[in-house]
Amino acid sequence: MRAVTEGIFESDAARLLRAIRLAAELNFTVEPKTEGLIRHYSQLITRVPGERVREELLRLLSLSQAAQHLRYLDNLGLLMALFPELAASKGVEQPTVHFWDVFEHSLQTVATVEFLMRENAWEYGYEDMLALAPWSDSIDQHLLQEVSEGSNHKILLKLGGLFHDIAKPKTKSVDDTGRAHFLGHTKQGAVMTASILERLRFSNKEINLVESLVYHHLHPVQMANDGLPTKRAIYRYFRDTGDAGIDILLLALSDYLASRGPLANMKEWK
CATH class of the missing domain: 1.10.110.30 (Hydrophobic Seed Protein)
Known part of the structure; x- marks a missing residue:
C-alpha cells in the first residue's frame, strides 16, 4: 500500500x-x-x-x-x-521470573491470549500446552459474545492483555535485597485503563470489562497460592468478577506464559 x-x-x-x-x-x-x-x-x-x-x-x-x-x-x-501511558513501560525491568521488560511482556501477553484462544500460534508455545489449557465450545461462544457494537470478549481480552501491567512503572519499588515490587499496580492500572478507554469513547460496558480484567488479573494466581482453591473461593471469585470471570482466567494464564517466554516449560505449566 x-x-x-x-x-x-x-x-x-x-x-x-x-x-x-x-x-x-x-x-x-x-x-x-x-x-x-x-x-x-x-x-x-x-x-x-x-x-x-x-x-x-x-x-x-x-x-x-x-x-x-x-x-x-x-x-x-x-x-x-x-497510548502515551505505555511509554514508561519500555525498559522497566521485572523480577527474574519475568523474561522481558514490562512493555515487551505486555505485547507478548496479547500474543499468548491469542495462543490460548486458538487464534494464532505463539513462537514459544506448543500443542502440549494447549492440551492442558481450558477450552471448550462454551468458552469460545462466551468470548464471541458482543459487548458493544464492534466489540466482543475476544477483542477486549487482547486489549486487557496490552494494558494489564500499565501501572507497573509508576508503582515500582525496590526492597533492600534488590527485588522489585509493583504494589497496587492492578488497582492503579484499572484506573488508568478506564481513563484511556473513556478518552477513546469506548462504551461503559467495554470500559467496565477491560477495567475488571486489569484489576483482577492476579486474582486466579492468588487463589492458588496455597494449593487448589476451595469451592467457596471459586464461588467468591465468580461472584466478584461476574461476566468477566472466564476472561480473567485466560488473561492470568496468558500473563504467566508471557512472563516466562522462552523459559516456559511443561513442568511449570502443569
Whole structure:
C-alpha cells in the first residue's frame, strides 16, 4: 500500500491507523515511503475523534496476530501517540521470573491470549500446552459474545492483555535485597485503563470489562497460592468478577506464559 499524495494524512489523520488496519486485513505491506510519512505525521492521530480511533483499533484487534500489528504501530510511532501511558513501560525491568521488560511482556501477553484462544500460534508455545489449557465450545461462544457494537470478549481480552501491567512503572519499588515490587499496580492500572478507554469513547460496558480484567488479573494466581482453591473461593471469585470471570482466567494464564517466554516449560505449566 502507498500514499497517493504527500498530504493524505494531513487531510484526514484517521488514515494513519486505517492504512495499518487495511494492510493487515488484506495481508498487504506498506511501502517504505508511506511508512516514513506515517512516522512523520504519527502525532496527528491525537486529533482524530476518539470514536473513529476506537473503530479502527477494534477492527485491527479483531484480526489474528494482533500483537504483531501492535508492534508495527509502535514501530511507526502510532502506538505511543495513541497510548502515551505505555511509554514508561519500555525498559522497566521485572523480577527474574519475568523474561522481558514490562512493555515487551505486555505485547507478548496479547500474543499468548491469542495462543490460548486458538487464534494464532505463539513462537514459544506448543500443542502440549494447549492440551492442558481450558477450552471448550462454551468458552469460545462466551468470548464471541458482543459487548458493544464492534466489540466482543475476544477483542477486549487482547486489549486487557496490552494494558494489564500499565501501572507497573509508576508503582515500582525496590526492597533492600534488590527485588522489585509493583504494589497496587492492578488497582492503579484499572484506573488508568478506564481513563484511556473513556478518552477513546469506548462504551461503559467495554470500559467496565477491560477495567475488571486489569484489576483482577492476579486474582486466579492468588487463589492458588496455597494449593487448589476451595469451592467457596471459586464461588467468591465468580461472584466478584461476574461476566468477566472466564476472561480473567485466560488473561492470568496468558500473563504467566508471557512472563516466562522462552523459559516456559511443561513442568511449570502443569
